[in-house]
Amino acid sequence: xxxxxxxxxxxxxxxxxxxxxxxxxxxxxxxxxxxxxxxxxxxxxxxxxxxxxxxxxxxxxxxxxxxxxxxxxxxxxxxxxxxxxxxxxxxxxxxxxxxxxxxxxxxxxxxxxxxxxxxxxxxxxxxxxxxxxxxxxxxxxxxxxxxxxxxxxxxxxxxxxxxxxxxxxxxxxxxxxxxxxxxxxxxxxxxxxxxxxxxxxxxxxxxxxxxxxxxxx
Amino acid sequence: xxxxxxxxxxxxxxxxxxxxxxxxxxxxxxxxxxxxxxxxxxxxxxxxxxxxxxxxxxxxxxxxxxxxxxxxxxxxxxxxxxxxxxxxxxxxxxxxxxxxxxxxxxxxxxxxxxxxxxxxxxxxxxxxxxxxxxxxxxxxxxxxxxxxxxxxxxxxxxxxxxxxxxxxxxxxxxxxxxxxxxxxxxxxxxxxxxxxxxxxxxxxxxxxxxxxxxxxxxxxxxxxxxx
Numbered sequence: 001x002x003x004x005x006x007x008x009x010x011x012x013x014x015x016x017x018x019x020x021x022x023x024x025x026x027x028x029x030x031x032x033x034x035x036x037x038x039x040x041x042x043x044x045x046x047x048x049x050x051x052x053x054x055x056x057x058x059x060x061x062x063x064x065x066x067x068x069x070x071x072x073x074x075x076x077x078x079x080x081x082x083x084x085x086x087x088x089x090x091x092x093x094x095x096x097x098x099x100x101x102x103x104x105x106x107x108x109x110x111x112x113x114x115x116x117x118x119x120x121x122x123x124x125x126x127x128x129x130x131x132x133x134x135x136x137x138x139x140x141x142x143x144x145x146x147x148x149x150x151x152x153x154x155x156x157x158x159x160x161x162x163x164x165x166x167x168x169x170x171x172x173x174x175x176x177x178x179x180x181x182x183x184x185x186x187x188x189x190x191x192x193x194x195x196x197x198x199x200x201x202x203x204x205x206x207x208x209x210x211x212x213x214x215x216x217x
Numbered sequence: 218x219x220x221x222x223x224x225x226x227x228x229x230x231x232x233x234x235x236x237x238x239x240x241x242x243x244x245x246x247x248x249x250x251x252x253x254x255x256x257x258x259x260x261x262x263x264x265x266x267x268x269x270x271x272x273x274x275x276x277x278x279x280x281x282x283x284x285x286x287x288x289x290x291x292x293x294x295x296x297x298x299x300x301x302x303x304x305x306x307x308x309x310x311x312x313x314x315x316x317x318x319x320x321x322x323x324x325x326x327x328x329x330x331x332x333x334x335x336x337x338x339x340x341x342x343x344x345x346x347x348x349x350x351x352x353x354x355x356x357x358x359x360x361x362x363x364x365x366x367x368x369x370x371x372x373x374x375x376x377x378x379x380x381x382x383x384x385x386x387x388x389x390x391x392x393x394x395x396x397x398x399x400x401x402x403x404x405x406x407x408x409x410x411x412x413x414x415x416x417x418x419x420x421x422x423x424x425x426x427x428x429x430x431x432x433x434x435x436x437x438x439x440x441x442x443x444x
Binding site: 007008009011012013015016017018019040042043044045046047048049050051052053054055056057058059060061064065067068069071072075 | 259263279283286289290291292293294295296298299304307308311312313315316319320329330331333334336337338340341342344345378381382385386389400401403404405407408409410425428429432433435436439
């Protein structure tokens with residue numbers, strides 16, 4: 001049962017096409033798992049449709065239709081041929097929009113230690129925005145931290161609780177710099193999540209403060 | 218269906234959302250009856266568009282495609298220019314989008330989207346690919362992942378997607394000017410909420426809350442129509 005959904009503002013930006021790539025990835029992956037939000041996005045997309053239908057027109061080039069018919073005749077539909085054949089556990093846990101970001105099965109990603117009981121596989125890093133998968137050991141506590149930017153998390157498997165709420169498969173969490181949280185993974189299995197971060201995390205605990213100068217989120 | 222008619226009749230004034238620049242001005246007030254029949258006509262027109270897409274899918278019907286092209290191509294081009302594309306880029310994205318309409322016609326499912334919504338999303342994704350040169354994480358509704366994980370697809374549809382569009386149009390017509398403005402900027406000019414806030418010189422929180430209120434009211438109205 002999904003209880004934490006992206007707010008309407010994000011779904012509207014997604015529907016309108018203005019949400020940046022990394023946030024769109026979180027939203028699209030969540031939509032794969034959540035019929036309720038999918039229905040909302042469809043509603044918001046029909047706003048775009050109404051504006052399109054009722055909107056102004058602009059003369060197209062004189063031979064536009066011929067050009068299009070030519071493009072239709074010329075290109076045989078080519079299916080994306082270099083798709084990776086993922087194994088079952090990857091297909092089960094990774095929603096379709098996210099698969100394009102993986103270059104190997106889940107277990108064969110380039111996992112790096114990111115703290116005690118925490119592994120991180122970086123999927124993309126671009127202009128200060130990091131898209132990663134995190135794997136957290138059961139019962140593991142993530143050191144207390146805040147964020148210099150924003151952090152979006154989508155739970156793909158397992159779950160965690162921070163001081164504020166419990167997050168389970170399909171749930172989305174969004175925290176900005178003001179939130180100091182220390183998530184603890186659920187006891188019954190590892191927690192796998194997609195995270196998007198727009199700035200490095202700042203450790204806030206006792207040990208965290210000492211480590212901080214050396215940590216890049 | 219009765220609920221749909223009720224909503225239409227209960228609306229006092231019909232404000233065109235035809236997006237003339239001063240959309241909420243008094244010039245755009247029409248009487249109810251005109252709005253009602255205009256919506257009905259639109260509804261029929263849109264059902265025809267859906268049939269044209271099916272004709273392309275079923276038998277590569279060129280005449281049907283010509284009809285689609287005649288209606289959507291000039292609208293897409295204007296829409297893309299409003300989004301900030303140059304006329305040249307808008308023409309290119311429009312042509313690519315219309316090519317995809319032909320190629321993906323078999324995937325069109327009127328139970329999931331109206332003709333216009335479907336074409337809108339194709340053009341939107343194409344625009345992101347070509348103009349923003351960004352990747353667009355896309356849903357694949359055919360993927361079994363959907364049914365395995367999501368708790369509940371969309372539920373039964375009490376009204377068709379085309380009728381929903383009519384309700385959405387109706388709703389936009391009743392939206393207060395300040396909310397309509399941010400919704401239009403979000404969709405028409407493809408601005409982020411941050412950009413809208415900067416342009417209108419208002420706090421980001423105000424933009425967000427206007428969008429939030431407008432969307433909540435829209436959802437409430439659709440829910441009510443569904444009962």
